[in-house]
Amino acid sequence: MQRSLILDTDIGSDVDDAMALAQILGSPDLSLLEVHTVYGDTRLRARLARRYGVLAGRDLDVVPGLAEPLSGREVWWAGHEGTLHGDLSRETVSAGSAPERLVARLREQPGELDVAAIGPLTNLAAALALEPEAARWIRHLWVMGGSFGDDKAEHNFKSDDVAAQAVLNAGIPTTVTGLEITQQVTIGAALLERIRGAGSLGAALGADIEQWWAFWSETWNVPHDPVAVLALSRPELFTFSEVGSVSVAVGGEGAGRSTFSADPGGTVRIVTGVDAERVAEEITARIVAGGTAYAVQRGEIDGDGA
Template sequence: MRSIILDTDIGSDVDDAMALAQLLGSPELDLVEVHTVYGDTRLRAQLARRYGVLAGRDLDVVPGVVEPLSGRKVWWAGHEGTLHDDLEQETISADSAPERLVARLREQPGELDVAAIGPLTNVAAALALEPQAAWWIRHLWVMGGSFGDDVCEHNFKSDDVAAQAVLTAGIPTTITGLEITQQVTIEAARLERIRAAGPLGAALGADIEQWWAYWNETWNVPHDPVAVLALSRPELFTFSKLGRVSIEVEGERAGHSTFAPAADGTVRIITAVEAEQVAEEITARIVAAGTAYPVARGEIDGDRT
């Protein structure tokens, strides 16, 4: 079993909530904590905590940095958390995610993976507090960038300064870019399976439909679940050799990413994906999370972990 900290901007694109549910349905992974980043991180933390409750899990959730290091305006869709009643009752940590990340890594150097599926602001802030933390992360799994094209992906563009700092820090890292995630889709048949998976599935299904309506679509790309699945099912992916990633900072191409092989590099990117098998695995793990504890909120045993 591998221990993992999830760093997420859950609440806007529904793929973060899907990734969290997927982790909750992955028995080979120990989800140690959830950290939130970018914008209203307290609301994001309450939403992450709520998803844990719906799965019968007592998640430790820590809000993180609100403003990107880039100074760029936070993109906010406006629907974050609106389908979830009384989120303020969810108990979240009073700590700050960068400080907590450093503390966790100091306690368990080389034992924790970090999955960063939002802007890399929390991780960059943690490295600024303790540069040695770069050597304590077992492996960093990132959803971000787009390689081999001119696209400036949202996570890297939102905080290009943080992305540059983190991806040049020497951390063993795997990055899944848009050119890979966009090969995978979740459509109506899989949505129905998710929706039927207990209280968690019902809530997630509603959030997925809300996201579809926001874009006037009947499908979505599960960017973050794809990136997280590479940790559990590496045989469904093809990885590059080690190299270096460069991030353009500021200007019209802020956040643009390029990869170059290098003998002394510490970063690899995913270069191919078994798209249909990945979509099925994502769905199955979400369903597993939702059906493990098919109970209403008031019936959840607080001792379940």
């Protein structure tokens, strides 16, 4: 059964957002309705998401969201966002705003839509401020964020601790995948070569992956966001906690630190285990599928991937 999905993303900095989008485009069990962008230059991020859709032969509806986190914290900007993609200005994106669009979509289809939030949770917090009932309309929320069982403050939660605390305490059925899980999965040279061979999408994503590796002087990366999204499609590759609550520290030196507490009355669970090798393989296979189908249609490669 296909699940209808809205993706909320800060695509363009860490390459894992682009990987997650490509993975979704290659997932037959997911129907991507819209992409919403958040954090920093959200119009540039939206155009980049739209470009990835074009490379996969998809006419994506992409809606820019809020640029500034509710926390007031300065936006972290790598500086390479979109630089490998020529003339992004020709990509048409929505003139609307992501929080308003999210509320409208959820009101139209209450209880039918999943949301994957793989950036700071600013758009979702703003949507709930506009319409608190929207918390009841989300079928399930899938979050990449936090780090549990240690003192780390993960980027998404730290960037907008105010939004993270508000969203995770709104009563939405939620699964959170933290750093202690995602960091067990890596994408290295062998998997990169497979991705690079997946038509125009694979070539573009491969270049962005290598750019990210060069940024950190590494020869591998952690696919944080694809791991969190895959928990929706392939739950048998993960283990999960019982339901409970997540608290996010707001302000001060510990801003963004996350704590999970089991509670039968809660609505949030966290991922507690991962089959790392199989998850890396499945992420790669779905990315390749997302690029290959359109490449075969265009005659870039034959049906055997050659």
